[in-house]
Amino acid sequence: MADKRDYYEVLGISKTATDAEIKKAYHAMVKKYHPDLHPDDKNAEEKMKEVNEAYDVLSDSDKRARYDRAGFAGVDPSYGAGAGGPGGFGGFGGTGFGDIGDIFSDIFGSMGGFGGFGTRTAQSQNAPRKGDDIRTDVRISFMEACRGVDVSIRVNRLEKCPQCHGTGGKNGAAPETCPDCRGSGVQRVTQRLGGAVFQTQRACQRCGGKGTIIREACPACMGSGTVRKPFSTKISIPKGVDNGNTNRITGEGDCGVNGGRNGDIIVRINVTPHEYFEREGNDIYSEVTISYLQAALGDEITVPTIDGGESFKIPAGTQNGTVFVLKNKGVNRPYSSFRGDHHFAVKVEVPRNLNRKQAELLRAFDESLDDRNRADKKKFSDWFR
Numbered sequence: 001m002a003d004k005r006d007y008y009e010v011l012g013i014s015k016t017a018t019d020a021e022i023k024k025a026y027h028a029m030v031k032k033y034h035p036d037l038h039p040d041d042k043n044a045e046e047k048m049k050e051v052n053e054a055y056d057v058l059s060d061s062d063k064r065a066r067y068d069r070a071g072f073a074g075v076d077p078s079y080g081a082g083a084g085g086p087g088g089f090g091g092f093g094g095t096g097f098g099d100i101g102d103i104f105s106d107i108f109g110s111m112g113g114f115g116g117f118g119t120r121t122a123q124s125q126n127a128p129r130k131g132d133d134i135r136t137d138v139r140i141s142f143m144e145a146c147r148g149v150d151v152s153i154r155v156n157r158l159e160k161c162p163q164c165h166g167t168g169g170k171n172g173a174a175p176e177t178c179p180d181c182r183g184s185g186v187q188r189v190t191q192r193l194g195g196a197v198f199q200t201q202r203a204c205q206r207c208g209g210k211g212t213i214i215r216e217a218c219p220a221c222m223g224s225g226t227v228r229k230p231f232s233t234k235i236s237i238p239k240g241v242d243n244g245n246t247n248r249i250t251g252e253g254d255c256g257v258n259g260g261r262n263g264d265i266i267v268r269i270n271v272t273p274h275e276y277f278e279r280e281g282n283d284i285y286s287e288v289t290i291s292y293l294q295a296a297l298g299d300e301i302t303v304p305t306i307d308g309g310e311s312f313k314i315p316a317g318t319q320n321g322t323v324f325v326l327k328n329k330g331v332n333r334p335y336s337s338f339r340g341d342h343h344f345a346v347k348v349e350v351p352r353n354l355n356r357k358q359a360e361l362l363r364a365f366d367e368s369l370d371d372r373n374r375a376d377k378k379k380f381s382d383w384f385r
Contacts, residue, residue, distance in 0.1 A: 004072055005050065007053070007054035007057055007058055007067065008054075008058070010029075010050055010051060010053075010054040011025040011026060011029060011051070011054050011055065011058065012025055012028075012029075013025045013058075015068070017058075019059070022055070022058050022059055023059065026051065026055040026059070029051040029055075030048075030051070033047040033048045033051055034048055035048060036189075036191050057075050063075050125185055125208070125209045125210040125211065126185075126210060126211065126212075126258050127258060128256065128257070128258045128259045128260035128261075129256060129257040129258060129260040130256055130260045130261050130262075130263060131158065131253050131254035131255050131256040131257065131260065131261070131262045131263035132158075132253060132254040132263045133253045133254075133263040133264045133265070133266055134155050134157055134253045134254060134263065134264075134265045134266070135265075135266045135268065136153055136155050136265065136266075136267055136268070137267070137268045137269075137270055138151050138153055138237075138267055138268070138269060138270070139270045139271075139272060140237065140269060140270070140271060140272070141271070141272050141274075142271055142272060142273060142274035142277065142279075143274070143306065144237070145237075145239075145240075145241050145242065145243075145269070145271045145331075146239060146240070146306045146331050146332075147239050147306070148236070148237060148238050148239035148240075148241075149236075149237050150234055150235070150236050150237070151234065151235060151237060152232060152233070152234045153232070153233060153234075153235060153265070153267060154230060154231070154232045155230070155231055155265060156228050156229065156230055156231070157228065157229065157231045157252070157253060157254050157255075157265075158226040158227070158228055158254035158255050159226065159227060159228075159229050159231075159255050160225065160226060160255055161218060161220050161221035161224070161225055161226055161227050162220075162227075163218055163219075163220040163221070164218035164220065164221060164225065166225040166226070166255075167214075167218070167225060168214050168217060168218055168221065168223040168224060168225040169214050169215070169216060169217070169218060169223075170216040170217065170218050170219065171218075172218075173214070173215070173216065175210075175212035175213060175214050176212060176213055176214075176215060177211065177212060177213075178204060178206055178207035178210070178211055178212055178213045179206075179213075180204055180205075180206040180207070181204035181206070181207060181211060183211040183212070184204070184211060185203065185204055185207065185209040185210060185211040186201045186202065186203060186204055186209070187201065187202055187203075187204050187205065188200070188201055189201065189202055226254075226255060231252070233249065233252060233265075235247055235249060235267065237269060238334045238335055239331075239332050239334070240282065240331050240332040240333050240334040240336075241269050241271070241334055242269075242271065242279070243269065243270060243271040244268065244269070244270075245268075245269045245334075246266050246267060246268050246269065247266075247267040247269065248264050248265070248266050248267075249264060249265040249266075249267065250264050251264065252264065252265045253265050276304065277306065279331060281340060282330050282331045282332070282333055282338070282339065282340030283330045283331075283340040283341050283342070283343060284305070284306060284329070284330045284331060284340065284341075284342045284343070285342075285343045285344070285345075286303075286304065286342070286343075286344045286345075287344065287345050287346075287347050288301065288303055288304075288344045288345070288346055288347065289347045289348075289349050290314060290318070290346055290347070290348060290349065291348075291349055292348060292349065292350060292351060294314060294318075295314070295317075295318045295319070295320070295346070295348045296316065296317065297316050298313070298314050298315050298316035298317070298318070299313075299314050300312070300313045300314070301313075301314055303326065303342070303344055305326065305329045305342050306329075306330075306331070306342075307329065310326055310329060310342075312324065312326065314346065318346055318348075319346075319348070320346065320347065320348040321345055321346065321347075322345070322346045323343055323344070323345045323346075324343075324344055324346070325341050325342070325343050326341060326342040326343075326344070327341050328340075328341065329341060329342035330342050
């Protein structure tokens, strides 16, 4: 026993470690030293024996107490540690099956655990799967978004290899049953831990869980059965689409796997802003500049809309910033007869660069006005008084 290391040191824990800390440390050591997980480590089995022995003692409250009092002598078989000895790779002593199950669940969970993996691996590998969707962008003008437009798109997509017709084999040769797993897609792996032996299943390493192999790969697709090729098509963008909307082209994406349907092409629409119009939902907003005289006396003006010029009569006395609405002159809702409105704000242009005569006339005109002509100013004067 002179060559033995302290059990606490073996597990890398302190002497005040709790049961949960001991179990956690043991799980970590199993991952680190288990021979099945580290087949190239010649010392893995000896290290694992040491770890098992330490855990067997420290996980048992009675053995741990004797070890804390008398060291290795306290847990020697002659002191009642059990016929199997205090550990070693051949026995777990007080280690319960629940502990082993937890450890294997942690370590071998990716292999499918204890059963349940079965031939479903090959079945799932060979089940029909939908091809991937392809995402692309297209840019259109503001007016094209309002009126609708046909656009061409070009993408690179996966298609069945024309040389092997999707089999992946040279000259179209069909895949063969994997000789290692005999088509099941799984391999049984024996795991030994302590005195117990467990059989787990994992995906066949030769066929990757497919259950089939390709003897000689197609040189055009390198055995994948697919090649990436350019694809062009034309789509109709409906009137009323907005920036960020998408258009889905069903069945024109990457080809499916194992007979699955093709993916889709998802086209994101980017709309270039307009220099004159602004859009909120299905409504259009704009500004219309009128003269001082038109605002004062009223006038019939032409309002630019997405459909062209629209005649509108400005009433006399229109103030700067007044908003008028043209009903049903906004943007259509896609695939609908509903249409928004056009809102336009009046911007009264104040005359600039007046000559002397113009200034005198304007001053004389202003002096001729009274409170009836200046309703807002009169309201302010009344409030101030």
